Amino acid sequence: MLDPKLIRTELSSVAEQLKKRNFELDVKALEDLENRRKQCQVETENLQNERNTKSKSIGKAKAAGENIQPLLDEVAGLGEKLDAAKAELADVQQQLDAILMGIPNLLHESVPVGKDEDDNVEIRRWGEPRSFDFEVKDHVALGENGELVSGLDFETASKLTGSRFVVMYGQMAKLHRALIQFMLDVHTREHGYTEVYVPYIVNSDSLRGTGQLPKFEEDLFCVDKEVGFYLIPTAEVPVTNIARGEILEASQLPLKLTSHTPCFRSEAGSYGKDTRGMIRQHQFEKVEMVQLVSADMAWQALEELTLHAEAILQKLKLPYRTIILCSGDVGFSSAKTYDIEVWLPGQQAYREISSCSCFTDFQARRMQARWRNPETGKPELLNTINGSGLAVGRTLVAILENYQQADGSVLIPDVLRPYMDGVEKL
RNA sequence: GGAAGGGUGGCUGAGCGGUUGAAAGCACCAGUCUUGAAAACUGGCGAGGGUUUACGCCCUCCGUGGGUUCAAAUCCCACCUCUUCCGCCA
Numbered sequence: 001m002l003d004p005k006l007i008r009t010e011l012s013s014v015a016e017q018l019k020k021r022n023f024e025l026d027v028k029a030l031e032d033l034e035n036r037r038k039q040c041q042v043e044t045e046n047l048q049n050e051r052n053t054k055s056k057s058i059g060k061a062k063a064a065g066e067n068i069q070p071l072l073d074e075v076a077g078l079g080e081k082l083d084a085a086k087a088e089l090a091d092v093q094q095q096l097d098a099i100l101m102g103i104p105n106l107l108h109e110s111v112p113v114g115k116d117e118d119d120n121v122e123i124r125r126w127g128e129p130r131s132f133d134f135e136v137k138d139h140v141a142l143g144e145n146g147e148l149v150s151g152l153d154f155e156t157a158s159k160l161t162g163s164r165f166v167v168m169y170g171q172m173a174k175l176h177r178a179l180i181q182f183m184l185d186v187h188t189r190e191h192g193y194t195e196v197y198v199p200y201i202v203n204s205d206s207l208r209g210t211g212q213l214p215k216f217e218e219d220l221f222c223v224d225k226e227v228g229f230y231l232i233p234t235a236e237v238p239v240t241n242i243a244r245g246e247i248l249e250a251s252q253l254p255l256k257l258t259s260h261t262p263c264f265r266s267e268a269g270s271y272g273k274d275t276r277g278m279i280r281q282h283q284f285e286k287v288e289m290v291q292l293v294s295a296d297m298a299w300q301a302l303e304e305l306t307l308h309a310e311a312i313l314q315k316l317k318l319p320y321r322t323i324i325l326c327s328g329d330v331g332f333s334s335a336k337t338y339d340i341e342v343w344l345p346g347q348q349a350y351r352e353i354s355s356c357s358c359f360t361d362f363q364a365r366r367m368q369a370r371w372r373n374p375e376t377g378k379p380e381l382l383n384t385i386n387g388s389g390l391a392v393g394r395t396l397v398a399i400l401e402n403y404q405q406a407d408g409s410v411l412i413p414d415v416l417r418p419y420m421d422g423v424e425k426l
Numbered sequence: 427g428g429a430a431g432g433g434u435g436g437c438u439g440a441g442c443g444g445u446u447g448a449a450a451g452c453a454c455c456a457g458u459c460u461u462g463a464a465a466a467c468u469g470g471c472g473a474g475g476g477u478u479u480a481c482g483c484c485c486u487c488c489g490u491g492g493g494u495u496c497a498a499a500u501c502c503c504a505c506c507u508c509u510u511c512c513g514c515c516a
Contacts, residue, residue, distance in 0.1 A: 004475095038476085038477090041475085041476060041477095041485085042476070042477075042484095044485080045475095045476065045477090045484060045485045045486090046484080046485090048484085048485060048486085049484060049485070051496075051497080052485090052497085054496070054497090055444070055495095055496055055497040056444070056445070056497080058444075058496055058497070059443095059444030059445080059496090059497070060444080060445075062444075063444075068496085071496075072496055074496090075496045075497095076496085078496080079495095079496080247436065247473090249436085368473095368474090372436075374454095377454080377455070377471080379436095379473075
């Protein structure tokens with residue numbers, strides 16, 4: 001959520017900036033509500049003040065043994081006036097909050113202006129896509145190899161549950177697990193992150209904190225509507241919310257956390273997209289990196305975290321490119337996002353494998369996640385940064401397709417062999 | 427699942443329905459003392475919001491949500507959560 005004060009004082013500027021996102025801010029409605037809010041709030045607080053003062057004098061009079069009836073007569077009816085004022089204020093505030101919660105974050109100045117994903121800008125590229133002297137298969141075809149030994153099985157998964165799930169067997173499942181282990185090891189040993197294990201079910205407060213609610217409920221799987229429990233769409237939610245309602249000490253910063261979790265997404269609205277294979281699943285594994293930092297470190301942290309994600313691809317020797325999302329494509333809560341796209345020979349295309357974002361204080365304000373600045377002694381909002389490091393399912397796909405051999409086998413990248421008991425190929 | 431007891435400021439921990447936003451201690455900050463530090467002493471020190479050019483003034487907040495009352499941290503109801511004991515169990 002944006003700073004309400006900023007919206008109040010720089011409304012036209014905010015509206016202007018949001019246009020880059022194709023977001024139309026209803027300036028008139030906001031102004032009207034804001035005026036009403038001010039009026040209601042002042043009125044309500046005055047009434048409260050009156051009630052407090054009079055109640056106190058009643059207390060005093062009573063203690064002094066005086067007759068309090070005249071005073072009681074004075075406050076008669078005050079309660080109802082107060083209740084009415086409160087109700088109106090609550091109503092206005094609620095409308096205001098609803099609008100505020102629906103306003104996306106302001107973009108960083110370095111974000112290129114653009115309409116949609118076609119306007120994203122590539123900023124660097126690493127590795128050469130391999131040239132094949134045989135016809136390349138995609139990961140689905142490669143996964144058909146000897147199912148119970150090392151296969152991917154989509155049919156069984158759809159029997160068990162439905163579309164967009166997968167069953168993995170044998171060495172394939174092990175390779176998948178090896179990737180998780182490998183990523184966590186790199187981030188904890190080389191990049192300075194602390195590993196955390198978190199719940200895979202979160203409450204609606206947490207989802208509001210990171211910005212999935214109230215706007216994007218249809219993307220989530222709800223486990224219990226009654227109590228408001230949802231499966232996490234990303235570890236970002238539980239990990240970032242660790243700081244919700246907390247005031248961290250300066251010595252704890254930057255707080256760098258990494259976590260492996262499954263992720264659950266309903267993928268509503270993606271009918272027909274990536275229906276083949278395991279590119280887009282309802283359930284997938286991801287290793288996530290989260291950094292909680294002071295505002296002055298935020299942009300540096302985003303650059304650093306993005307390189308941490310890229311490091312995994314480099315170690316796996318998978319060609320990729322890094323792009324910066326244009327203003328029309330940046331996610332709701334993010335101020336700036338880099339996507340890392342891995343080369344998939346089966347699709348002859350670069351496909352997203354990581355998304356690294358800086359949310360400035362947008363999430364922190366929603367969840368009141370703060371740190372104490374020793375220079376002022378006052379709590380300040382944290383800045384939150386996160387990114388995938390990496391999406392495990394898609395990394396598996398990338399390995400299968402990039403490391404495939406003419407005979408349909410797949411070589412295991414060097415760095416993963418220690419995790420695979422030395423096995424060199426599938 | 428049963429029983430009992432808790433949830434109060436950054437932390438620990440008092441709190442009779444009425445000058446309690448909340449004792450005390452710790453931590454923290456400033457000052458005195460000291461060659462310096464520690465100790466001791468003195469003072470300051472919650473968060474969010476509104477309003478004001480500003481000093482300031484005001485409102486809200488004692489797990490959450492309701493209720494009673496002129497007035498609620500304090501009384502009532504519901505819920506959440508933690509601890510201990512019993513039972514069950516991966």
